[in-house]
Amino acid sequence: MKIIFMGTPDFALPTLNALVDAGHEIVAVYSQPARPAGRGKAPRPSPVEKRARELGLNVYTPVSLKEAETQKIFADHQADVAVVAAYGLLLPKAILEMPRLGCLNVHGSLLPKWRGAAPVQRAILAGDQESGVTIMQMDRGLDTGAMLKIEKTPIADKNAGALSDEIAHIGAKLMIEVLAQPEQYPPVKQPESGESYAAKIDKSEALIDFSKGAVQAERQIRAFAPKPGAFFLYNEERIRILEAHVQNQTGAVGETLDDHLLIGCGSDSLQPVIVQRAGRKAMKLEDMLRGFAIPRGTRLS
Structure with missing residues (x-):
């Protein structure tokens, strides 16, 4: 498949690597712009941007996806699907509808619980017994799209770093399975009850x-x-x-x-x-x- 990959932190790396290893054509990688970091506050590219450049992939780091020129560049790639993993920017309706198969997200929770920016941390704070990954068809809502595949994992005594890493690798595996046989994973509407919001950590x-x-x-x-x-x-x-x-x-x-x-x-x-x-x-x-x-x-x- 021709894929646009969209991600920013370390959490997204297993999915990017898995897509490359599976032989998909990554026509573009989108990541958030470099941010000041370290003692010198020099701009530091995101882990995804760094890895994508190592792989020789085309990298784009727009501040927003709302501008017409940015959307034209996105459309010109003629991707079959956009794969999103912790990208960190909202996808406008025009972007969501451009790829033939839409935009698929690796979300680190068992939806509809813990929609939002920090599902792993909120699950641990709440004392949840399990967490997991949902591969989701993105829509204009906040993690409200239909579910394609889901897998659970116990939280036990894991910290956020360990649980995030485990979930990231599970998500990469699930995404490869969904893309290999998309007809086997019809979208299922999320339950209308049980939702909760995982606010960004302050x-x-x-x-x-x-x-x-x-x-x-x-x-x-x-x-x-x-x-x-x-x-x-x-x-x-x-x-x-x-x-x-x-x-x-x-x-x-x-x-x-x-x-x-x-x-x-x-x-x-x-x-x-x-x-x-x-x-x-x-x-x-x-x-x-x-x-x-x-x-x-x-x-x-």
Whole structure:
């Protein structure tokens, strides 16, 4: 098939690679423009743009898809289908209707639950038992299109990074299956109930709220690992917790219960395992505490 691929972050890479490996003709790759990054704030191309250029593919990075000239260039590719994976820009009606088979999206949730920008993180925060991938026929709504294929996976104790990577590879596999035999996957309308919205993550959500209990704090840690990293404040320094366990010990909310950073959460407590000080690498808790003691009875914020 002649395919236009549209994606931006690492999540999209397995699908792009799978399409190339399956022998499809990638006539164009669309990705969001390079953004300032690093200490020097120099423009850095997205992971998809970087990979596409390595593959020698035609890359386009428009700020919007609404301009007539941009839409003409898109149409001139005469693609059979557009494959979308975490592109990050809205597709106007004209774009949605241009490819012969429309635009197919790799969405990281079990639709209609968790429509929106951050389905993996929201599923973990909500304590969902499972997540998965939906291959969806895109329409003008927010992840409201008909479903073509779906696959579930347990969340268990996975963090957002691990779950996103797993879902990305499942999505790549499903997309290849759908494209190989599209007649085998007729569109199925999404259920009219059970929908929920996965709002984009705001960095302010990463401050750990110990008053909600250790179970929710541990979910918060997994939902924001590895980035942006859930954190607490100690002497005005942000200290990220990247992995932690729930303990049954009761204790005052936000207070360290021993010299090993067991943190009280009311009816239970939280034991950090992997931590990261500002500007430093992630490390085991015991390694941090050897040179950076946080004594028992400290009130964290």
